[in-house]
Amino acid sequence: MLRFTEMMNGAGLAVDVNGSKRYKTPFQEILLLETEAFGKMLVLDGAVQTTDIDEFVYHEMITHVPLFTIEKSAEKVLVIGGGDGGTVRELLKHNPLKIDMVEIDREVVELSKKEFPKIASGLYDERVNIHFEDGREFVKGKESEYDVVIIDCSDPVGPSAVLFSEEFYKDLKKILKEGGAIVTQSESPFSQFVSFKTVFSNLNKVFSVVRPYLAFIPTYPSGMWSFTFASDGLDPLGVNPETVMEKIALLEKEHGALEYYNLEMHFGAFAMPGFVNKKLNR
Ligand code: SAM
Numbered sequence: 001m002l003r004f005t006e007m008m009n010g011a012g013l014a015v016d017v018n019g020s021k022r023y024k025t026p027f028q029e030i031l032l033l034e035t036e037a038f039g040k041m042l043v044l045d046g047a048v049q050t051t052d053i054d055e056f057v058y059h060e061m062i063t064h065v066p067l068f069t070i071e072k073s074a075e076k077v078l079v080i081g082g083g084d085g086g087t088v089r090e091l092l093k094h095n096p097l098k099i100d101m102v103e104i105d106r107e108v109v110e111l112s113k114k115e116f117p118k119i120a121s122g123l124y125d126e127r128v129n130i131h132f133e134d135g136r137e138f139v140k141g142k143e144s145e146y147d148v149v150i151i152d153c154s155d156p157v158g159p160s161a162v163l164f165s166e167e168f169y170k171d172l173k174k175i176l177k178e179g180g181a182i183v184t185q186s187e188s189p190f191s192q193f194v195s196f197k198t199v200f201s202n203l204n205k206v207f208s209v210v211r212p213y214l215a216f217i218p219t220y221p222s223g224m225w226s227f228t229f230a231s232d233g234l235d236p237l238g239v240n241p242e243t244v245m246e247k248i249a250l251l252e253k254e255h256g257a258l259e260y261y262n263l264e265m266h267f268g269a270f271a272m273p274g275f276v277n278k279k280l281n282r
Contacts, residue, residue, distance in 0.1 A: 004033055004041075006048055008191050008221040013048065014037050015041070015219075027159050032115050038219055040115055042084055044108070044154050048219045050084045055119055058185070059086035060261040061215040062227055062252060065235040066148050066183045068092045068244050068266060069229070069236040074147040076100070080135035081153035083108030085120035091150075092122045099128045100146075102135040113272070136162040142175040149176060151184035156195050161258065164199055169206040173232070181231035186212060189276045190222040200280055203230040211236060212276075213269035214236040215260070237270055 002017040019034040031043035039052030050058070059236055067074055075097045079087050083103040101123075103109055109130060112120040122128060131138060135153070149172050153160040162168060163184070172182050186199040189212070196212070203210045206231035217225040229236050245263055252258060272282070 004031070004043070006037070006043075006046060006221075011191075012221070013219060023107060023111070024237070025105050027105045027156075030107060030111060033113065040113065041219070042108075045158055047155050049079050049154060050086060050116070050119060051219050052118070054118070054218050054233065055084075055086050057215050058220075058225070058259045059090045059119075060258055061265070062150055062152060062183055062185060063087055063090040063094075063271065064261040065213060065227070065236055065266060066150070066181045066229060066257065068146055068247055069233070069234060069239055070181055071179060072147070076146050076177075078102070078139075078146045078149045080138070080149070080151045081160070082150070084112040084116055085109070085123040085151045087150055088121035088125075088128055089119065092125055092127070093251050096127065096147075099125075100131060101128060102131045102133060102138045104132070105133050106132045132165075134159070134162070134170060139168070139171040139175055142171075144177050145175050146161065147177050147180050149180070149182040151182065153185065155187065155192075156198070164195070164202065166202040166205050169230070170201055173206050179234060181229060181234050182207075183227050183229050186226045186228040188221045188224055189214070189226050189272075189279075190224040192221060193279060195279065196226055199228050203228060206230070208232050209235050211270055212272065212280075214272070215269060237267065239266070241267075 004017050005014040006012050016036040017033050021032045023030040028045045033041040035041050036041050041051045042049045077096050077099045079101040153163045156164045187195040189196045210230045212228045
């Protein structure tokens with residue numbers, strides 16, 4: 001039996017593999033793995049990105065927390081990265097007028113459409129515009145265009161490295177409409193604390209509200225994963241629970257039950273363990 005392993009600081013994930021396909025693009029190496037435990041798995045430059053079995057956790061938490069926080073409905077949303085389509089699929093459940101998805105590697109989108117039809121289902125929607133370019137360049141020079149920006153990128157190495165800087169966050173602040181918010185995936189507070197803290201510190205230099213939140217993703221390093229919400233005033237912990245409950249009920253009536261995000265998770269995900277607060281000097 002073949003086995004794929006992803007190591008992080010001397011420990012890691014190992015999965016039994018029944019089949020694999022490898023591609024090299026101008027941006028990264030892509031592995032498509034058929035695994036026993038997690039179904040099909042997308043790996044970029046050796047790092048697990050998404051799997052059939054646990055993708056719902058990441059894609060629900062990176063989208064529904066900001067979308068149920070903004071006061072008005074989201075008309076225009078920007079996704080940077082997101083090549084597998086899972087973030088777009090969840091965003092469409094909020095009936096936005098338009099989604100711009102800026103994915104640097106066309107090959108990731110084409111392969112995801114073929115190999116992950118459930119995850120990539122939203123990429124065919126007429127409201128979705130896919131721009132095959134560098135998200136860092138795309139945001140330059142734009143002003144007040146988006147209600148929500150989601151940075152659904154890979155680890156801060158290779159093409160994603162530019163998506164974790166203070167300068168990038170300053171450009172994001174400019175392209176947000178009044179009352180808008182951003183969310184970025186912000187690595188593992190347990191096994192990638194330096195990257196996690198870099199996001200937290202850089203966002204704090206640009207936005208007045210910065211709140212990391214957690215989700216449990218078995219195929220990510222240590223399983224303890226984070227996202228970080230940022231805005232100039234909007235606070236995800238300040239939402240009215242009844243209003244969110246009503247919005248969730250409406251969404252689930254039209255699109256089916258969510259499997260991870262719910263009202264308790266909306267608030268509970270922001271509870272940080274003591275060691276994280278201590279290391280963040282919070
Ligand atoms: N949605 C997945 C998950 O569940 O974790 C992971 C994210 S997705 C596969 C990450 C994407 O970010 C990749 O497709 C990669 O090509 C893209 N990416 C990396 N750097 C980028 C950049 N500078 N601009 C746009 N897209 C970028």
